[in-house]
Amino acid sequence: MVKNIASLMTLMLTISTLLYFSIQSDKHIDLSKYSTEGLDLDYTVKREANQYYDFTKSLNIDKDYEYSPYLGKSFVGFKEALAFKESGGNYFSVNTFGYLGKYQFGASTLRLIGIHNTQKFLKDPKLQEKAFVANLARNKWILRRDIKNFVGKRINGVIVTESGILAAAHLAGPGAVKKYLRSYGLDNFADGFGTTVYYYMKRFSGYDTTFVKADKKARAI
Known part of the structure; x- marks a missing residue:
């Protein structure tokens, strides 16, 4: 037993001594003298492993696509869905009929909400957003009685909603919606591309547009 303890202590002392001298010797190593220059290096890790992982490849989706949070039936969801249908969400879009911007406004509609410089309007995203809300507020005032009388009813198989009415008014004007x-x-207006009031009533049904307050004199400027 005593012999085993003595052997163990001797082993521990030997290890301690080796560690001490190893640490001391490392303090005097000049790493500047070491270099890999001129050596034939052979890496065992593939180069691709250091590149960032592109998740779009595994999901088989387009990297140029713009991703955004799911907006549901909120007001922001409403305006972004409408903008996507109108212009693909492009603030600087001008279509073949001369309609302008993200929400494709006509010059005559812009004048009703106080905008007379169409070129300035096209270059100003903030103004376009203000114009969209102002036009909704104006249309909501014009259609206030129709909203009260028809929301909840079914026309052509589609339940009428306030957001559907406002979207259709953006497309065709409040008079066509009336x-x-x-x-x-029966009187179903279609624009130059063949898009109808019925389609917009259906496509934009059920969004929350309570944010918009009816305003006869709504202006963007």
């Missing part, structure tokens, strides 16, 4: 509702869908 005709559509009061004819119970």
